[in-house]
Amino acid sequence: MGTITKALEMLNFFSREKPEIGLGEFVRLTGRDKATVHRHLGELEENGFLEQLPVSRAYRLGPAILRLAAVRETTHPARRLLRPIVSQLADDIGELVHVSLLQGAQLSPVFHADPKCYGTQVHFDVAEMLPLHATSSGQAVLAFAAPELCERVLGGPLPRYTDETTTDRESLLAMVERARETGIGKAERTFDEEVTSESIALFDAAGQPVGALAVIVPAVRASEEKWSQIRPLLIDAARAATHSLGGVLPPSHPLK
Template sequence: MGTITKAIEMLNYFSHRRPEIGLSEFVRLIGRDKATVHRHLSELERNGFLEQHPVTRAYRLGPAILRLSGVRETTHPLRSVVRPIVTELAQEVGELVHFSLLQGQTLSPVFHADPKMHGTQVHFDEAELLPLHATASGLALLAFAPKKLTDRVLAGPLERFTESTITDPDILRDLMEKVRETGCSKLEQGFDNEVSSHGAPIFGPDGELLGALSIAVPHVRMNPEKSAAIREALKRGVMKITRSIGGNIPPRHAGKWGTDA
């Protein structure tokens, strides 16, 4: 892992639950020596990717993140495009819906909506990268991903997040085959013991795989009727997002989620 990668990787430790991180905590999280961690933090701060709290001296995301985020959304709008679709879908099914983009061998959340219609809700952190093998959205993406990416992910290591996380490559390949047939995935308690989810892939203008749309439900509330309703809603969501971003579903997969994407 190169020096630049090691430094940038540190940004992924920030989340809604961990908005500020001190030097000592970074050392503990990353497992590198204090001098190296401090050097990387100083470089990130010097370039505006981090800033320090004036009192606690803990690090938080800096102004460069905002500037680059604004450039991305202005030149390649996505969050603003999917926001109304995801929000409408969440209201329709009464459950949390999220859209994520492929980032290396993970999914990076872009936007989520939760109508909060029930007492029991799914906790979702948009700053948390989602593993491809342990989430419904990840499995949906793997099912339609190029063989090179699939082989690389399944070659491991495949982290176990719960007792139900599937880490056997052969079982995952069987599940992927079923997803390719139906267009939608389902995983129960693979990433979170209390959550069951369905997912489906999203394709871009050239038919390239961009990411995935997913609906997450507290496991105690999942049943066959809700599962069937979620699958139908998910397919409608896939078509709406595909049309809105100017995407094209590859001809070999036409009809799995609807028609005339």
């Protein structure tokens, strides 16, 4: 892992629940020595990716994040285009819907909507990267991704998130193949032991997967009858999402 990667990786520790992080906590989180962490923090602060609070001396995300996010959304809009589709689907089905974009060998959340129609709700962490092997979104993406990405994911360490997380290579390949045959990824208690989800990949103009649209339902009400009602709406929304991004479904896609 290069120096730049080590420094930028530290930004991923921030979340809604952890908006400010001190030097000592960064040392604990990274497992690196204090001098190295302090140097990386100084470089990130100097370039505007972090700013240090004057009283607590803790760090929070800096203004460079806002500037770059604005540039990305202006030149290659995603959130603005996908927000109405995600929100409408969530309202139509009464469950949490989220969209994520491919970032290396993980998925980065872009937008989510939850109409909060039920007492039992799904907790969704907007800062948490989604693993490809343990989520329905990951299955949907791997089903149509280049073989190199699949090998990269399945050839690396595969952490377990719940007792139901599959880490066996052949079992994962079978799950990806089912997603390729149906066009829909399905995960039951594999990333969060209390939820089940179904997802459909989103594609770019070349028909390559760039992300996924997912519906997440608490396991206590995730009956097959409910999913049979959700799927047609999810399929229509995923088609609309791919179209809004200027993409097309690949010729081999079963939902084309």
